[in-house]
Amino acid sequence: MLQISHRGQLMPPSPIRKLVPFAEAAKKKGIKVYHLNIGQPDIETPAPVLDAVRHFDFKVLEYSHSAGNESYRRKLVEYYGRVGVDIHYNQIIVTTGGSEAILFAMMTCLDPGDEVIIPEPFYANYNGFAVEAGVRVVPIRSDIRSGFALPPIQDFEAAITPRTKGIMICNPNNPTGYLYNAVEMETLKDICLRHDLYLFSDEAYREFCYTGTHTSALHLKGADQHVILLDTISKRYSACGGRIGALVTRNKTVLDAAMKFAQARLSPPSFAQIAGEAAIDLPGNYFDTTRAEYQSRRDLLVTRLNQMKGVFCPNPGGAFYAMAELPVDNTDNFCQWLLESFSFEGQTVMLAPASGFYGTPGLGGQEVRLAYVLNKTDLARAMDCLEKALEVYPGRLS
Amino acid sequence: MLQISHRGQLMPPSPIRKLVPFAEAAKKKGIKVYHLNIGQPDIETPAPVLDAVRHFDFKVLEYSHSAGNESYRRKLVEYYGRVGVDIHYNQIIVTTGGSEAILFAMMTCLDPGDEVIIPEPFYANYNGFAVEAGVRVVPIRSDIRSGFALPPIQDFEAAITPRTKGIMICNPNNPTGYLYNAVEMETLKDICLRHDLYLFSDEAYREFCYTGTHTSALHLKGADQHVILLDTISKRYSACGGRIGALVTRNKTVLDAAMKFAQARLSPPSFAQIAGEAAIDLPGNYFDTTRAEYQSRRDLLVTRLNQMKGVFCPNPGGAFYAMAELPVDNTDNFCQWLLESFSFEGQTVMLAPASGFYGTPGLGGQEVRLAYVLNKTDLARAMDCLEKALEVYPGRLS
Structure with missing residues (x-):
């Protein structure tokens, strides 16, 4: 019997891609999915x-x-x-x-x-x-x-x-x-x-x-x-x-x-x-513009998150990610539920459960990573979805 | 004391690139080097x-x-x-x-x-x-x-x-x-x-x-x-x-x-x-043309090699490489000597010593790999160089 290697078995599946089938199923049902789960910027590659x-x-x-x-x-x-x-x-x-x-x-x-x-x-x-x-x-x-x-x-x-x-x-x-x-x-x-x-x-x-x-x-x-x-x-x-x-x-x-x-x-x-x-020959202000855009997205995202009851999101100093603690039983369940069972005005949001980012088993079960790689209009809509979702999620902690 | 890994030490240097410094030195002396050492085709990428x-x-x-x-x-x-x-x-x-x-x-x-x-x-x-x-x-x-x-x-x-x-x-x-x-x-x-x-x-x-x-x-x-x-x-x-x-x-x-x-x-x-x-949408005859070109190069190369005294080159059925046995003490030495100490009408040839292609230590010492990735004019000149080199190489076997 042919076997794959032990390391092939040990190799972890990508935690940011494992929910993809659920996102695809949501899209097939006609639901718009805001992707805050992956660090793929929407900002155009400089011409x-x-x-x-x-x-x-x-x-x-x-x-x-x-x-x-x-x-x-x-x-x-x-x-x-x-x-x-x-x-x-x-x-x-x-x-x-x-x-x-x-x-x-x-x-x-x-x-x-x-x-x-x-x-x-x-x-x-x-x-x-x-x-x-x-x-x-x-x-x-x-x-x-x-x-x-x-x-x-x-x-x-x-x-x-x-x-x-x-x-x-x-x-x-x-x-x-x-x-x-x-x-x-x-x-x-x-x-x-x-x-x-x-x-x-x-x-x-x-x-x-x-x-x-x-x-x-x-x-x-x-x-x-x-x-x-x-x-x-x-x-x-x-x-x-x-x-x-x-x-x-x-x-x-x-x-x-x-x-x-x-x-x-x-x-x-x-x-x-x-x-x-x-x-490397881009004009000197290229990063100023990009940085300002990401910063304003961060401000929107972090403000909205901390306004939600039971949510805690420390203000990130850099990159384009934020980690937030959510009042839910388990963010793996919650993120899947967002795609499988929830929509608000035909829309939902895809987040990355934090458990995959921790090396210690059991940690991160209340946290998600959000990549602020969408424009502010979409980001605001994604926050609307999240807010509504947290209100109705059956596994919400009191 | 910081150490690199054992596998970093074990990792073999590329046998087809280790002679590169000698080729560069030859070029600095004004010698034209025909590169038969590496499988980089000269055939244009299809437009x-x-x-x-x-x-x-x-x-x-x-x-x-x-x-x-x-x-x-x-x-x-x-x-x-x-x-x-x-x-x-x-x-x-x-x-x-x-x-x-x-x-x-x-x-x-x-x-x-x-x-x-x-x-x-x-x-x-x-x-x-x-x-x-x-x-x-x-x-x-x-x-x-x-x-x-x-x-x-x-x-x-x-x-x-x-x-x-x-x-x-x-x-x-x-x-x-x-x-x-x-x-x-x-x-x-x-x-x-x-x-x-x-x-x-x-x-x-x-x-x-x-x-x-x-x-x-x-x-x-x-x-x-x-x-x-x-x-x-x-x-x-x-x-x-x-x-x-x-x-x-x-x-x-x-x-x-x-x-x-x-x-x-x-x-x-x-x-x-x-x-x-x-x-994948290239015309159906694309490979016919390319194959015919490589085949005519192979024919030239193999014919020329077998005409040289003491050289043996089996006719390869495919790819664009040939292995030849040369009447020299050691092909590692010979290939380096070709670059360091030899030229014919201002030209020399770079070959890949075969030892790097064998897993068993000691094998391949009389063999070289030649990649027929140059046009036939250059290939013929490269063969001229090799022929002359074998006549004068101090480590030639009788």
């Missing part, structure tokens, strides 16, 4: 970025360099310079999305059985890459009541074992929207230096900070050997389908080993590298 | 394929479905139908190049410590993906003297252990160019059925067969649960940089598990899916 791809002039769609086109990597040096990160182009490996940067980092730095500490809730797909790499994710809890701030040092220290090889963060955070401040980043650095750990820093949402400035892990002094930056153009330029990211580090041993993983898969996608390169 | 990408009309570069656009998968059903493979669109997962299909197949079907039998010499990057998946590659030797035909059944049987989970082939073969015939394919099927093994069949070069017809593993009757097809548009349409491939199987358990790996990395690249979809 110059798309035009650059339209105007490519090669005749053979060749492999690029395994580390990405040199012209793109040199351009990325400019980009990083603008955010205060001094880096050489050969310290950048262009990856197939941020996803591949995460996989390469885990594969390069950790062996099967090794552990990586991640504050929970965290980006659910870290679990998937950890299963691929045989790595154990050790979650330490950040709390909705403190707005998901960095857990205290003693929680990290308590979680460290001889197998711990690194700490992974996402800043600003998906799913919580929390923006780690400079003091918290220094704290992380100190722990990593003291215990000889890698600091994996996923900075996919760097430009989307509303209540403070962004501290990149590559700003930290004296941590050059420890910091592995994981990056992507997906959210920055609404270019999710391009599948272009980057692994950036000043640690040459890590770079050299990561390059072998990059060579094995030959090269990152050629077309979207053109997009990524063109994006 | 309608590139035009389809130029004329995309979306405004947001969104994630596609994790299994690839449904429209593309439905189109692929047409394509497979034309090569006699009856498949449903939901039995196809579009991957990021054939590379990702190989990785997903290993991750889904094999656990760390499991074994996969591969006739050697084989595509060197199988080693890399095996290291990522913790899988042990068990090579069994195919011999240049028999043109690299499938090794006898008893060699497979002797290699099978309780940890053996599959056999992997590439048909027609990279690096040997060998085309497995229908009888050999049935033999492989029988072994897989008898020993409950997966048959991983990499058919990247399906259309490039010169001395027989292609038998796909998906043509084999009664092996639906065993066969995992690994595919790519890279060579078929000279579209290597697109990074679009596919994992195709009728085994639903494998598909469901592979989909979880696909979901973790969100989606394959969007732009090149457009290219892949357009390619």
Whole structure:
């Protein structure tokens, strides 16, 4: 009898996609579904970025360099310079999305059985890459009541074992929207230096900070050997389908080993590298406009949520996600019920139950993640739906 | 002291790229280098394929479905139908190049410590993906003297252990160019059925067969649960940089598990899916033209090689590679010497030493792989260089 692998069985299904069949069924019944469940921005990819791809002039769609086109990597040096990160182009490996940067980092730095500490809730797909790499994710809890701030040092220290090889963060955070401040980043650095750990820093949402400035892990002094930056153009330029990211580090041993993983898969996608390169020449105010749009959506969403009886939503400092606590028995049930059994004026809303973002079983059962990736009109309607739904949901807690 | 992972150390450097610094140095000296070392075709990507990408009309570069656009998968059903493979669109997962299909197949079907039998010499990057998946590659030797035909059944049987989970082939073969015939394919099927093994069949070069017809593993009757097809548009349409491939199987358990790996990395690249979809509407004679071109190159290359004293090159039945035995001490040394110390009329040739394509240490030391991906004028000049080089190489065997 043929068997699939143990890891194939262990591999978690995507928590943000598992409700999709219920959404499809709702749509077949004629119900409009507002998608706040997935981080797919509705903001248009900047026209110059798309035009650059339209105007490519090669005749053979060749492999690029395994580390990405040199012209793109040199351009990325400019980009990083603008955010205060001094880096050489050969310290950048262009990856197939941020996803591949995460996989390469885990594969390069950790062996099967090794552990990586991640504050929970965290980006659910870290679990998937950890299963691929045989790595154990050790979650330490950040709390909705403190707005998901960095857990205290003693929680990290308590979680460290001889197998711990690194700490992974996402800043600003998906799913919580929390923006780690400079003091918290220094704290992380100190722990990593003291215990000889890698600091994996996923900075996919760097430009989307509303209540403070962004501290990149590559700003930290004296941590050059420890910091592995994981990056992507997906959210920055609404270019999710391009599948272009980057692994950036000043640690040459890590770079050299990561390059072998990059060579094995030959090269990152050629077309979207053109997009990524063109994006770096966007006008300086591009991010101001996008940031202002996301911020006004955040304000609408968070205000509406906190006006609902029994709902608590800390104000996120960055990214385009918010986590909210709902007065329901269980958000897995509630989110499915929203699609299966509820509609308000022919509409409903799709949310991501938070349980999939926690590593500790049982946590997140009262929480949902909301991605504010829709325009404010739709967002307001989605909030109307949620408000009505909470009034009539049979599993509402009193 | 920070360490990289054991697997990061184990990961093999690319054997076809390790000579690159020597090629770059030669070019800096003004020497023209003919690249027969890498399977990057010079044949133009068909204009309608590139035009389809130029004329995309979306405004947001969104994630596609994790299994690839449904429209593309439905189109692929047409394509497979034309090569006699009856498949449903939901039995196809579009991957990021054939590379990702190989990785997903290993991750889904094999656990760390499991074994996969591969006739050697084989595509060197199988080693890399095996290291990522913790899988042990068990090579069994195919011999240049028999043109690299499938090794006898008893060699497979002797290699099978309780940890053996599959056999992997590439048909027609990279690096040997060998085309497995229908009888050999049935033999492989029988072994897989008898020993409950997966048959991983990499058919990247399906259309490039010169001395027989292609038998796909998906043509084999009664092996639906065993066969995992690994595919790519890279060579078929000279579209290597697109990074679009596919994992195709009728085994639903494998598909469901592979989909979880696909979901973790969100989606394959969007732009090149457009290219892949357009390619399926190319005129019916597209492959005739391309095949004829490769075949005439093969004829030139193989004839020239066998005319050189002490050189032996079996006539490859497919793909665009040939393996040749050279009268030299060691082809690693010879290939480096070609770049470092040799030129003829200001020109030299870059070849891939075969040692990197063998799993058994010590094999392949007299062999090189040549990719006939250059036009015939360049190919003839490259053969002139090789001929002269063999006359003067200090490590020539008598």
